[in-house]
Amino acid sequence: xxxxxxxxxxxxxxxxxxxxxxxxxxxxxxxxxxxxxxxxxxxxxxxxxxxxxxxxxxxxxxxxxxxxxxxxxxxxxxxxxxxxxxxxxxxxxxxxxxxxxxxxxxxxxxxx
Amino acid sequence: xxxxxxxxxxxxxxxxxxxxxxxxxxxxxxxxxxxxxxxxxxxxxxxxxxxxxxxxxxxxxxxxxxxxxxxxxxxxxxxxxxxxxxxxxxxxxxxxxxxxxxxxxxxxxxx
Numbered sequence: 041x042x043x044x045x046x047x048x049x050x051x052x053x054x055x056x057x058x059x060x061x062x063x064x065x066x067x068x069x070x071x072x073x074x075x076x077x078x079x080x081x082x083x084x085x086x087x088x089x090x091x092x093x094x095x096x097x098x099x100x101x102x103x104x105x106x107x108x109x110x111x112x113x114x115x116x117x118x119x120x121x122x123x124x125x126x127x128x129x130x131x132x133x134x135x136x137x138x139x140x141x142x143x144x145x146x147x148x149x150x151x152x
Numbered sequence: 153x154x155x156x157x158x159x160x161x162x163x164x165x166x167x168x169x170x171x172x173x174x175x176x177x178x179x180x181x182x183x184x185x186x187x188x189x190x191x192x193x194x195x196x197x198x199x200x201x202x203x204x205x206x207x208x209x210x211x212x213x214x215x216x217x218x219x220x221x222x223x224x225x226x227x228x229x230x231x232x233x234x235x236x237x238x239x240x241x242x243x244x245x246x247x248x249x250x251x252x253x254x255x256x257x258x259x260x261x262x263x
Contacts, residue, residue, distance in 0.1 A: 072250055083242065083254040084195070129195060133250070139185070139208050140252060142195040 042067040044132050046143025053120050054151050061146045063130035064112040070132040073113045074140070075104060079126045088115070120150045154179065156245050156255035164261045170231040173258045177224050177245030183207075184226040185252060186218060189240040198241075201226055233262045 043066040053059050065073075074089035090097045090104045090113065097104050101120075106113040117124055127147050131140040157176045165171050177184050185208075186198040197210040201220035218228045224245075230237055238261050244252035 074251070076254075083256050086251060086253060089251065131195075137208060139197040139200060139210060141197070142187075144194050 042070060042132055042134055042137075042141040044130060044141050044143040046130050046146055048146060049144065050147045050149070052149045052151060055120060055122060057120055059117045059120050059124070059148055059150075061115045061128055061130070061148070062112060063114070063132075063143050064110075065132040065141075066111070067132070067134045068111065069134040070111075071135050072133040073104070073106060074131050074133075075102075075115050076129045076131065076142075077126045078129065078145075084129060117148075120148075122150050122152050124148060125150045156243060156253055158241075158243055158255040158258050160258060161256065162259045162261075164263060165233050166263055167233055167235060169233050170229065171233060171260060173228045173230075173241055173243075173260075175226045175228070175243035175245075175255055177226070177243075178253060181245035181247055181253075182224050183246045183248060183252075184220060184224065185244045185246070186226070186228050187242045187244065188212075189242055189257070190238075195242070198228065230260075235262050238262045 046063045071092035076084035077087045078084040088104050090106050101118045103116045127145045129145050130143040133140050159174045183202045185200040188196050200208040204220045215231045220226045240257045242257045244254045246252045
């Protein structure tokens with residue numbers, strides 16, 4: 041089955057800096073890659089996603105890039121703010137399957 | 153649109169008991185997936201229902217079961233509870249299984 045690895049497990053940045061979180065997946069049939077943000081005690085929230093026919097997608101300060109050949113995708117957050125502090129999860133879904141396989145999460149802390 | 157709702161939000165059960173959790177998806181969404189979230193194992197897929205049919209199942213024992221009703225509401229049942237079943241149980245709804253939106257979860261504690 042699919043395996044998703046996520047790095048780093050923790051990331052601390054200064055406010056205004058950029059943050060990058062990386063994920064690799066094992067199933068070459070995966071074609072959908074969402075990112076979720078989970079604040080303490082809250083539900084995971086979908087913040088951005090990308091499909092395998094697209095190499096990059098941007099939404100204001102966040103962007104996701106996908107390298108199908110290398111089977112990895114990354115989340116980029118620019119101009120980080122304290123409210124970006126949360127746990128971020130990447131996930132992958134293969135064609136024909138309905139289940140999302142999640143990475144282990146990255147705890148991002150933005151220092152004011 | 154109202155978001156995904158889950159009831160109850162908190163539960164405390166004893167080993168050996170059974171529990172039923174409920175999930176109401178976003179109006180119009182026919183797919184409901186269930187996940188277990190624990191500090192040690194992260195987010196793990198339990199099963200997915202679409203139009204009252206289970207389409208996918210994760211690697212959990214048969215003590216974990218679910219169903220979906222004609223109004224797309226879904227229930228998850230865990231029988232013969234074990235201490236290791238303590239977790240946050242999340243359901244997520246989607247139109248066709250891609251963009252999944254999570255509910256607030258049910259925090260289950262087994263003592």
